[in-house]
Amino acid sequence: MSDALPLGSTIGILGGGQLGRMLAMAAARLGYLAQVYDPAPGCPAAQVAPCVTAAWDDAEALDAFAAAVDVVTYEFENIPATTLDRLAETRAIRPSRQALRISQDRLPEKEFLNRIGLETAAFMAVTSEQDLAEALSRLGSPAILKTRRLGYDGKGQVRITDPAEVPTAWAAVAGRDRTVDAILEGFVPFEHEISVIGARGLDGRIACFDPAENVHRDGILRTSTVPAGVPARVTQDAVLATARILSALDYVGVIGVEFFVAAGRLVVNEIAPRVHNSGHWTEAGCAVDQFEQHIRAITGWPLGDGARHADVQMENLIGDDIRHIPRIAQEADARLHLYGKAEARPGRKMGHVNRIVRRG
Amino acid sequence: MSDALPLGSTIGILGGGQLGRMLAMAAARLGYLAQVYDPAPGCPAAQVAPCVTAAWDDAEALDAFAAAVDVVTYEFENIPATTLDRLAETRAIRPSRQALRISQDRLPEKEFLNRIGLETAAFMAVTSEQDLAEALSRLGSPAILKTRRLGYDGKGQVRITDPAEVPTAWAAVAGRDRTVDAILEGFVPFEHEISVIGARGLDGRIACFDPAENVHRDGILRTSTVPAGVPARVTQDAVLATARILSALDYVGVIGVEFFVAAGRLVVNEIAPRVHNSGHWTEAGCAVDQFEQHIRAITGWPLGDGARHADVQMENLIGDDIRHIPRIAQEADARLHLYGKAEARPGRKMGHVNRIVRRG
Numbered sequence: 001m002s003d004a005l006p007l008g009s010t011i012g013i014l015g016g017g018q019l020g021r022m023l024a025m026a027a028a029r030l031g032y033l034a035q036v037y038d039p040a041p042g043c044p045a046a047q048v049a050p051c052v053t054a055a056w057d058d059a060e061a062l063d064a065f066a067a068a069v070d071v072v073t074y075e076f077e078n079i080p081a082t083t084l085d086r087l088a089e090t091r092a093i094r095p096s097r098q099a100l101r102i103s104q105d106r107l108p109e110k111e112f113l114n115r116i117g118l119e120t121a122a123f124m125a126v127t128s129e130q131d132l133a134e135a136l137s138r139l140g141s142p143a144i145l146k147t148r149r150l151g152y153d154g155k156g157q158v159r160i161t162d163p164a165e166v167p168t169a170w171a172a173v174a175g176r177d178r179t180v181d182a183i184l185e186g187f188v189p190f191e192h193e194i195s196v197i198g199a200r201g202l203d204g205r206i207a208c209f210d211p212a213e214n215v216h217r218d219g220i221l222r223t224s225t226v227p228a229g230v231p232a233r234v235t236q237d238a239v240l241a242t243a244r245i246l247s248a249l250d251y252v253g254v255i256g257v258e259f260f261v262a263a264g265r266l267v268v269n270e271i272a273p274r275v276h277n278s279g280h281w282t283e284a285g286c287a288v289d290q291f292e293q294h295i296r297a298i299t300g301w302p303l304g305d306g307a308r309h310a311d312v313q314m315e316n317l318i319g320d321d322i323r324h325i326p327r328i329a330q331e332a333d334a335r336l337h338l339y340g341k342a343e344a345r346p347g348r349k350m351g352h353v354n355r356i357v358r359r360g
Numbered sequence: 361m362s363d364a365l366p367l368g369s370t371i372g373i374l375g376g377g378q379l380g381r382m383l384a385m386a387a388a389r390l391g392y393l394a395q396v397y398d399p400a401p402g403c404p405a406a407q408v409a410p411c412v413t414a415a416w417d418d419a420e421a422l423d424a425f426a427a428a429v430d431v432v433t434y435e436f437e438n439i440p441a442t443t444l445d446r447l448a449e450t451r452a453i454r455p456s457r458q459a460l461r462i463s464q465d466r467l468p469e470k471e472f473l474n475r476i477g478l479e480t481a482a483f484m485a486v487t488s489e490q491d492l493a494e495a496l497s498r499l500g501s502p503a504i505l506k507t508r509r510l511g512y513d514g515k516g517q518v519r520i521t522d523p524a525e526v527p528t529a530w531a532a533v534a535g536r537d538r539t540v541d542a543i544l545e546g547f548v549p550f551e552h553e554i555s556v557i558g559a560r561g562l563d564g565r566i567a568c569f570d571p572a573e574n575v576h577r578d579g580i581l582r583t584s585t586v587p588a589g590v591p592a593r594v595t596q597d598a599v600l601a602t603a604r605i606l607s608a609l610d611y612v613g614v615i616g617v618e619f620f621v622a623a624g625r626l627v628v629n630e631i632a633p634r635v636h637n638s639g640h641w642t643e644a645g646c647a648v649d650q651f652e653q654h655i656r657a658i659t660g661w662p663l664g665d666g667a668r669h670a671d672v673q674m675e676n677l678i679g680d681d682i683r684h685i686p687r688i689a690q691e692a693d694a695r696l697h698l699y700g701k702a703e704a705r706p707g708r709k710m711g712h713v714n715r716i717v718r719r720g
Contacts, residue, residue, distance in 0.1 A: 001685070001686035001689060002686075004686075007682070007685075007698065008700070008702055021388075024408075025385055025388070025408070028381075028385070028407055028408050028700060029696070029697050029698065030696065030698055031698030031699070031700055031711065032700075033407055033700070047388055047393055047409075048384075048385070048388050048408050048409070049407075049408070284647075287644075287692065287693050287694060287695050287716060288695070296689070301689050302686075302689050302690050304692075305692045307692055307693075309670070309693075309716060310669070322367070325361075325367075326361040326362075326364075326662075329361060329656070329661050329662050330662050332647065332664075332665045332667055333647050333667075333669075334647060335647050335648070336389070336390065337389050338367065338389065338390055338391030339391070340368070340388060340391055340392075340393070342368055351391065356647060356669060
């Protein structure tokens with residue numbers, strides 16, 4: 001730990017949503033200061049750390065931010081390249097630009113995964129309605145059309161079950177301009193969705209948390225449960241695949257890797273170069289949670305070992321789910337974590353609850 | 361919970377040390393905002409919540425603070441009465457003035473405890489060297505001379521083992537003026553020191569965490585361990601005594617009650633009307649920790665039930681104990697919590713570590 005960032009140093013966090021907020025609190029618990037950068041005034045992280053409110057292309061604000069922090073990290077992958085270019089002139093960005101570049105775009109992401117020997121859904125790049133028709137005839141129905149960039153929580157994607165749906169599907173994803181960089185993915189008839197939250201330290205060591213089993217509804221994660229209901233061989237393979245990704249990217253920080261389990265085979269769905277919603281269970285199940293793990297990685301601490309000391313189910317509180325808070329507050333083994341968002345819009349993640357499942 | 365403070369309300373915290381800091385973080389996790397008031401610039405809580413830096417007698421700052429918050433609480437008991445008078449004009453203060461008045465002064469505190477049927481050390485009020493000599497001849501040696509107010513971590517007290525020490529002892533405690541309101545306490549030859557962190561909600565319900573066994577060194581808490589190494593009857597009596605104190609004070613919030621266990625009898629040492637260092641283990645051992653429990657109590661939430669799901673030892677990191685951080689960071693079951701203090705002075709609490717003790 002002699003090379004670790006000294007206590008009292010400042011960690012710059014790009015993005016002040018709930019992930020940035022929880023990263024800032026983890027930084028504080030390790031004796032670091034946090035400084036957040038977000039274009040949106042009144043972002044959730046601003047309640048727990050000083051926050052710069054400025055646009056991603058505000059050169060002056062970016063320079064001042066870089067000068068005020070000792071290392072830069074981020075809570076989401078869709079930060080403009082020009083922003084990162086400017087910050088990278090004077091500060092280390094962890095995870096690296098390379099990791100971000102690959103995971104920002106579904107096409108190089110899948111190519112990278114295949115290159116290192118991991119299975120993905122079949123895919124084809126698509127930039128026009130004609131491309132789409134051709135790709136669909138090759139990959140077959142059903143298939144999923146996705147924008148290559150900027151999708152999250154099921155946004156920017158549409159499922160196609162019949163060739164006749166091509167024009168509507170293209171219009172839905174390409175929008176008014178009728179042009180977008182998209183990808184068509186073959187449908188994977190999976191039995192389980194699982195994810196691994198892994199981390200790699202500055203020293204190259206890797207630690208992974210146990211795979212969680214995820215349930216989505218309307219494209220949004222509802223619950224993550226550990227242990228996942230899959231054979232030990234599958235969880236082990238998922239951890240090994242995550243380690244392979246971390247090493248191949250020379251990664252520093254926490255990563256989230258989503259897998260489908262299809263006929264006992266592991267298919268990588270996507271990777272997120274950051275702390276991940278499906279890792280919130282670690283707050284209740286591990287001595288070092290994913291947020292602290294990320295701060296440890298990017299500041300040069302030894303990683304926590306990822307060992308799990310309890311069975312946990314994490315449930316997202318989305319939109320008006322917050323009406324259940326009075327009931328949840330009465331549950332003996334529930335740990336509630338709210339994000340300080342004023343308005344409960346549909347689909348908006350307002351908080352989560354970790355339930356410690358007692359073993360019989 | 362229909363009467364609970366609405367989410368997004370602001371909790372005013374008097375005192376911005378590590379306890380105020382951890383209260384602010386717990387408030388955030390429940391969806392509340394925090395605002396801290398502390399005369400010291402750069403206090404630890406200011407890193408995680410907005411902080412007013414102003415003197416305790418700054419009427420203008422106090423009025424602005426009261427206007428900006430929805431309820432007032434505090435992290436330590438030695439807040440000037442005039443400060444509280446001013447705030448109480450417009451805002452509820454929880455725990456109440458009455459609880460604070462009793463625990464601020466060792467004399468009414470002991471009288472109160474005896475009045476509700478709880479045993480304390482024998483004691484006599486002392487205001488002069490002559491009083492002290494007389495009290496010592498009545499209570500016998502050894503005995504402990506303490507200032508009635510403002511003592512903490514062993515400060516403001518001296519042990520007397522022989523009547524010949526009376527002049528030096530008085531000088532040490534009374535200082536240059538040779539006058540102070542003090543108390544002489546008979547020595548309790550105890551086998552164990554334990555403490556109970558209890559809470560009482562706005563609805564009058566009570567929940568206590570398991571008693572911890574405490575080890576002090578040089579008057580400062582070193583470790584708190586659960587379960588305590590005392591018979592079940594003793595821990596049960598300690599919980600019942602804590603509940604009696606909470607009810608008698610019509611208390612709202614978290615309280616810390618320290619006991620000696622002497623020949624199997626419980627002797628109350630002192631009460632602290634706030635979250636307490638010996639309750640930090642709850643962060644690792646309970647679904648709802650003492651900080652969240654306090655926020656729940658003062659905002660009208662149902663209390664967590666206090667159930668413990670792990671055996672834990674909490675160790676304080678004092679002064680240059682922080683040199684052990686690299687070793688602690690490698691321990692698999694250690695949860696580190698640092699307070700963001702820049703300078704590691706001797707006797708200064710820099711952080712703590714909770715170690716989850718695996719049962720064999």
